[in-house]
Amino acid sequence: MFTLDQLRCFVAVAEELHFGRAADRLRMTQPPLSRQIQRLEEILGVVLLERDNRRVALTEAGRAFLRESHGILAGVSRAPETAREVAAGRRGILRIGFTAMSAYSVLSGILSALDEKLPSVRVELEELVTGPQKDGIVDGSLDLGIARPPFDPDTFGSHRLFTEDLVLAVPSDHPLASATRPPASDQLAQEHLIMHSATKAWYFHDLAARVLPFDHARAVHTVSQVATIMALVAAGRGIGFVPESARALGVDGVALVPLGKPVRGVVELYAIWHRESTNPALHRALEILRSPEGFL
Amino acid sequence: MFTLDQLRCFVAVAEELHFGRAADRLRMTQPPLSRQIQRLEEILGVVLLERDNRRVALTEAGRAFLRESHGILAGVSRAPETAREVAAGRRGILRIGFTAMSAYSVLSGILSALDEKLPSVRVELEELVTGPQKDGIVDGSLDLGIARPPFDPDTFGSHRLFTEDLVLAVPSDHPLASATRPPASDQLAQEHLIMHSATKAWYFHDLAARVLPFDHARAVHTVSQVATIMALVAAGRGIGFVPESARALGVDGVALVPLGKPVRGVVELYAIWHRESTNPALHRALEILRSPEGFL
């Protein structure tokens, strides 16, 4: 089979149509150039250049081979740069898992920052709750998760992206909506409570339970999505705890009431990744997420 | 710069993820394979394979470089075959010039035959009268012409493709249209004659003049295209000489009247080419045009 050097020799001669000038361009002398062309033709079994002692011209086959050669050499010069860019994390694929609610807080800022700082990194997104995100990171199908704590620090690296308050979602016409002070426990005790699922949304479930010890019997619905709580509250089925970013959902007929100091900043969102990931694009992305100016 | 051998080595290892099996597949021993990979990584300045004594895995950069390598090697294996096919005339470009009238006789048959016998030869068509076809063939912008004689046999190779009769185009309601015998010279002498241009369509001009010595004063129009003659005859402006294939134009109100023995087969159409053309596709095409079964 022919070599890349033979290709480069042929391209030079084909473009110069002169062995002397081609050799000059290749920083070599004519004789080895001549032999490389001969050898290439011999290997191919095709005459590429019609030449006598006065004139050099391409045959039709030579023209076709020249086109192919250009393509090959273009690939050859592109390949190392591509590999280096991937190795440096400036190019590649970053598969990100995110919780539905993060789309209303940090996600768009993260995506904009990645787009700006790592334009050649392709980002693939998948909406998943925290559990499946961890699974995906462990089995390698995800590079980065945007998820709720806690995480096993032995397998996951993590970085806190965002904290927000837990607030109370009540119907707009409810007395609590126009109260000037945070509601007291005994005020809440009288309300129907729309709870998060203890299995599918245990993060919010546990958070709410920690903030307000409550009687499970009063839970009128058990849902897994924040947006569903908002809809049920709007429908007058009860009240519920939601993160403040639920405000971005813009559900009519729902007011979000602050709960006071104990729940200030208790809702956390983390970036998580596999500690042993070798994806360079991930590490570049983490630098950006951790940088002082952040991603907003 | 790296070599194709290094690429092949890398691809084998990347696909097998095992130096021993890869070396086996490449019909070589492990040590040189190991060194080739090391050398490739050194040249690129990038780690392509994560390996310890038990496990071989691709890095992200390695995955990217593997994709590029596949592309390069595909080009490398395609290029020689392409060159050989072009050299054999089974692939390439054939630029054909043709006269407008040939589109009503032989052209479509020729194109079908080329399409069938030389499917990988791309045919480019240009409608030109004989003069410019010759120019194009001489300066190399055309490979094949479909033109009217004569040709200088020193520069042009030629092959007669088609002969047809010269016929008389008359209005359908003209007495000559319903005559049972070819018109005599004195009958024609009384008619207005629509003549071909002596410069742009000298072939038909001379042909008509040879068949029927006539008085130039009686020429009422001078046109360069057969189709124009047909239109003028239909409009009742006179009569004219046209090749029989003008019937395919299907102009209403025009009857084509035979002229008798002296003009049987006098209209000729030739394939012409440069005697020194080196385009292999041309020679394959000529084999087809000259073959007994022809191109119809």
Add this chain to the structure above:
DNA sequence: CGTCATTACGGAATGCGTAATGATA
């Protein structure tokens, strides 16, 4: 101690450059 990647070393082949040849205008 067996497996598998890597290093060490000797021999063969490939490819360069200089010098000579040949062919053409």
Add this chain to the structure above:
DNA sequence: TATCATTACGCATTCCGTAATGACG
């Protein structure tokens, strides 16, 4: 006779294969 591609030859480099080494389970 000048130009330009090609052949001849000597030297350096590269690369293979065999043998030895080293690390890990």
